[in-house]
Amino acid sequence: MTDNSNLDELVKQHQDILDAHTREHVQWHFNPETGSPYWLEKAKSFDFDPLTDVNCFEDLNKFPLFEDDELRGGPVDRWIPKALKGKPTYVFETGGTTGVPKSRVVIDDFRIDYENFSDTLPDEHFPKGANWLMLGPSGPRRLRLAVEHLAQYRGGISFCVDLDPRWVVKLIKKGKIDEVKEYSAHVIDQAMTILGAGHNIQCMFTTPKLLEALAMRLMDEGSSIEEAGIKGIFCGGTEFTQQWYRFAREELLGENVFITPTYGNTLMGLACGKPFDPADNYKITYYAPQPRAAIRVVDFDDHTKVVGYGETGRVKLFTMTKELFIPGFLERDEGEREMPHIKYPWDGVSGVRPFHKIASSTTVGVY
Amino acid sequence: MLEIPVLRWGKPYESFDQQEVVHFETGEPLAKVHQANAGLVKMDMRKAQRARDLLREIPVSQLLEICKKAAELYMTAELPLGNGTQTPEEFCRIQSASTGMPEWMCASNMKKVAFVLEHMEEILDALTRGLPLDILTKGYGKEDRGVMLSYQANSPVLGLVLPSNSPGVHTLWMPILPMQIGLVLKPGSSEPWTPYRMTEAFYQAGIPRECISVYPGPHDVGSTVTELCQRVMVFGGQQTIDKYKANPNVQAHGPGFSKILIGDDVVDQWEDYLDLIVDSIYQNGGRSCVNASGVWASRHTEEIAEAIAKRLGPVGPTSMTDPEAPLAAFTMTGAAKAMNGSIEEGLKESGVTEVTEKYRDGERLIEMERCDYLRPTIVHCDNPDATLANTEYMFPMASVVKCEQKDMLKKIGTTLVCSVFTEDQDWSQQLLDSTNIDRLNIGPVKTNALNWLQPHEGNIVEFLFRARAFQNEPPAAH
Numbered sequence: 128m129t130d131n132s133n134l135d136e137l138v139k140q141h142q143d144i145l146d147a148h149t150r151e152h153v154q155w156h157f158n159p160e161t162g163s164p165y166w167l168e169k170a171k172s173f174d175f176d177p178l179t180d181v182n183c184f185e186d187l188n189k190f191p192l193f194e195d196d197e198l199r200g201g202p203v204d205r206w207i208p209k210a211l212k213g214k215p216t217y218v219f220e221t222g223g224t225t226g227v228p229k230s231r232v233v234i235d236d237f238r239i240d241y242e243n244f245s246d247t248l249p250d251e252h253f254p255k256g257a258n259w260l261m262l263g264p265s266g267p268r269r270l271r272l273a274v275e276h277l278a279q280y281r282g283g284i285s286f287c288v289d290l291d292p293r294w295v296v297k298l299i300k301k302g303k304i305d306e307v308k309e310y311s312a313h314v315i316d317q318a319m320t321i322l323g324a325g326h327n328i329q330c331m332f333t334t335p336k337l338l339e340a341l342a343m344r345l346m347d348e349g350s351s352i353e354e355a356g357i358k359g360i361f362c363g364g365t366e367f368t369q370q371w372y373r374f375a376r377e378e379l380l381g382e383n384v385f386i387t388p389t390y391g392n393t394l395m396g397l398a399c400g401k402p403f404d405p406a407d408n409y410k411i412t413y414y415a416p417q418p419r420a421a422i423r424v425v426d427f428d429d430h431t432k433v434v435g436y437g438e439t440g441r442v443k444l445f446t447m448t449k450e451l452f453i454p455g456f457l458e459r460d461e462g463e464r465e466m467p468h469i470k471y472p473w474d475g476v477s478g479v480r481p482f483h484k485i486a487s488s489t490t491v492g493v494y
Numbered sequence: 495m496l497e498i499p500v501l502r503w504g505k506p507y508e509s510f511d512q513q514e515v516v517h518f519e520t521g522e523p524l525a526k527v528h529q530a531n532a533g534l535v536k537m538d539m540r541k542a543q544r545a546r547d548l549l550r551e552i553p554v555s556q557l558l559e560i561c562k563k564a565a566e567l568y569m570t571a572e573l574p575l576g577n578g579t580q581t582p583e584e585f586c587r588i589q590s591a592s593t594g595m596p597e598w599m600c601a602s603n604m605k606k607v608a609f610v611l612e613h614m615e616e617i618l619d620a621l622t623r624g625l626p627l628d629i630l631t632k633g634y635g636k637e638d639r640g641v642m643l644s645y646q647a648n649s650p651v652l653g654l655v656l657p658s659n660s661p662g663v664h665t666l667w668m669p670i671l672p673m674q675i676g677l678v679l680k681p682g683s684s685e686p687w688t689p690y691r692m693t694e695a696f697y698q699a700g701i702p703r704e705c706i707s708v709y710p711g712p713h714d715v716g717s718t719v720t721e722l723c724q725r726v727m728v729f730g731g732q733q734t735i736d737k738y739k740a741n742p743n744v745q746a747h748g749p750g751f752s753k754i755l756i757g758d759d760v761v762d763q764w765e766d767y768l769d770l771i772v773d774s775i776y777q778n779g780g781r782s783c784v785n786a787s788g789v790w791a792s793r794h795t796e797e798i799a800e801a802i803a804k805r806l807g808p809v810g811p812t813s814m815t816d817p818e819a820p821l822a823a824f825t826m827t828g829a830a831k832a833m834n835g836s837i838e839e840g841l842k843e844s845g846v847t848e849v850t851e852k853y854r855d856g857e858r859l860i861e862m863e864r865c866d867y868l869r870p871t872i873v874h875c876d877n878p879d880a881t882l883a884n885t886e887y888m889f890p891m892a893s894v895v896k897c898e899q900k901d902m903l904k905k906i907g908t909t910l911v912c913s914v915f916t917e918d919q920d921w922s923q924q925l926l927d928s929t930n931i932d933r934l935n936i937g938p939v940k941t942n943a944l945n946w947l948q949p950h951e952g953n954i955v956e957f958l959f960r961a962r963a964f965q966n967e968p969p970a971a972h
Contacts, residue, residue: 302736302737302738302740302741304717304720304721304741305741307721308721335533336532339532339533339536343536343537343540346540347540368510368511368531369510369511370509370510370511370529370531371531371533373510374531374533374534374537375533378533378534378537379533379537408510409510
């Protein structure tokens with residue numbers, strides 16, 4: 128049973144941590160010695176001084192909304208804080224099925240995100256030292272390196288099978304369904320080969336569609352995900368719906384395979400799902416990795432106003448790491464605001480789905 | 495409220511995802527339809543062969559009797575629907591309320607479905623060209639003339655990604671079960687009624703529940719049905735047709751661009767055909783692919799357009815319960831407005847004139863709070879290259895096109911139904927030889943007058959079965 132007074136205390140503590148984290152990171156990103164060229168230049172257009180006027184998380188509302196189009200195109204090093212210049216840097220891309228993709232430069236953040244996430248994984252389902260299968264898009268995305276680091280951090284080795292979603296979108300748009308099927312089969316063939324090659328793979332990252340394809344291939348061959356040796360799966364995206372979660376647990380995996388939903392992107396890092404509770408009817412609630420990132424569910428018409436618990440709004444993201452500062456960005460998703468949880472004592476969001484006003488123009492779930 | 499579950503090989507499945515179907519005029523919720531996820535379809539399709547195996551245990555003669563019984567139940571019975579039941583009257587009322595079709599048109603479409611089921615034996619006899627039907631069950635057999643034939647099912651099930659707007663098209667999948675092929679239905683979001691009522695009628699008449707699945711759901715459920723069933727019928731716009739034209743597994747049904755051509759030999763008597771022309775454009779609210787969208791002739795086109803416009807121009811919407819309501823509503827926000835905009839663009843081209851305008855009191859587009867109407871529109875095109883000469887919209891709209899008879903076959907493009915009024919033998923032969931016309935009527939036949947003993951947009955038997963060579967004894971020496 129949740130101890131409410133304890134939870135209230137934890138919520139307060141974590142709010143204080145978030146406020147302190149905000150102050151520290153605003154000082155870092157807007158200090159002429161340490162900040163990035165982008166933010167130092169941008170600050171000239173503000174009618175407030177971030178260094179003196181932003182003292183808590185709530186003060187981030189003083190910033191104009193961050194437009195993710197700013198991430199398209201170069202030079203990407205305008206995003207690198209001066210204090211980190213010269214360190215080995217990656218660039219990770221998101222989108223890119225049409226036009227110039229959005230890019231984020233990263234030094235260590237993806238490792239830190241996944242190390243923090245690792246601490247939320249139950250060891251009995253994700254045994255330390257076991258090897259991993261990363262079945263999903265790699266290429267210019269951070270996912271492959273991040274999962275690889277997660278596996279290594281937990282003492283294992285990650286085997287990777289790639290899927291290029293940009294190519295799949297092109298095939299779908301041309302109606303080349305047979306080629307989509309062939310490509311999907313090609314990806315699953317590789318996963319089957321790796322799983323059958325004696326690599327002690329017990330943990331997996333994949334996407335709902337690829338998990339479906341792999342589980343059904345195994346069933347068609349008289350086996351199953353469990354018999355293939357997989358004990359724990361983390362799997363994510365807006366396709367991981369309440370209905371799909373139930374389907375995965377009831378029909379795809381069987382009761383002995385653990386699956387945890389995650390919701391992540393290049394800007395935020397990795398949000399965790401609230402631990403499965405049968406009383407919740409497979410409801411999926413995500414909690415951002417606060418204080419490095421925070422999400423708020425805000426009014427559709429006024430993004431500075433958080434909606435009430437249980438109410439629907441748009442997901443607004445804040446990222447504050449030494450490498451990246453996003454003081455409020457409206458995600459392409461909506462959902463319901465959820466109460467803090469004892470494991471994650473801050474606001475969560477459930478029922479995440481594409482924002483209804485742009486849903487019809489969004490191609491989701493190609494992988 | 496009425497709650498309708500997913501049917502997974504006959505087993506009701508209650509999903510966490512549900513979608514409300516609402517009354518198009520009032521927004522009142524009519525039912526909650528449970529939504530499948532694509533994974534359920536994938537999981538179930540692994541058992542598709544069982545549907546065919548079970549159906550093959552029932553002799554075709556018995557399945558034909560089941561069809562007759564199902565027709566009767568569909569037309570007259572109070573049948574289960576989700577957590578409630580539904581009478582035929584309730585069926586018409588709710589179908590009208592969600593699709594915008596006047597109730598009498600819904601009742602009329604019910605009769606079409608029932609007619610096909612009642613006459614299934616003759617229909618299959620015609621579509622198979624007299625094949626002994628047990629050959630489809632067994633895979634081979636000899637015809638009366640002693641010739642060995644073999645037919646192989648291309649798929650144990652037929653997948654259908656059904657539309658929301660035109661209940662009449664459900665007639666197309668009625669012959670599937672008696673051919674011992676299972677059904678995988680993905681209903682349109684505002685027309686789940688026919689698939690569910692028909693499924694229940696089949697169940698009650700004796701079809702094993704495991705032979706039919708019904709998967710209401712979002713777009714990816716439709717694409718999964720299309721991907722996994724080895725034979726699929728899909729319904730959609732020109733984009734859908736283009737997308738699947740190279741895919742032999744998919745029979746795509748879209749706009750028909752159906753036309754009437756009047757030969758030079760009879761065009762001076764065009765008034766004799768006026769009733770046929772008006773009915774072809776106007777019946778069923780002009781909503782079907784078999785409604786005429788073009789009337790082509792080499793002369794008198796201005797008078798022909800004028801005469802049609804005089805009849806249809808004054809027509810406007812009435813209540814859905816009006817037993818003679820002539821027009822269906824557009825229930826999808828913005829659809830009618832977009833069509834109206836395209837028509838107005840087309841009218842800007844030189845030589846293109848709207849003729850109905852002067853017979854209509856008011857605008858073509860009638861915008862209401864939750865739905866819109868488009869009033870009948872007849873356009874005259876003085877050349878066949880005008881954009882509106884070959885367009886189609888889901889309301890009574892047609893272009894009367896001036897075109898030399900010798901050029902018509904080249905200019906009409908792809909045509910689902912072409913009714914040709916002529917006695918010119920040479921031209922008739924050219925029409926028979928043309929490959930851009932699907933259903934050809936030579937003579938005084940409305941484009942929407944369907945003879946069910948003829949194939950409609952491809953022969954369903956040829957789509958589902960493949961003729962092949964088979965021998966169970968050595969051939970005669972030669």
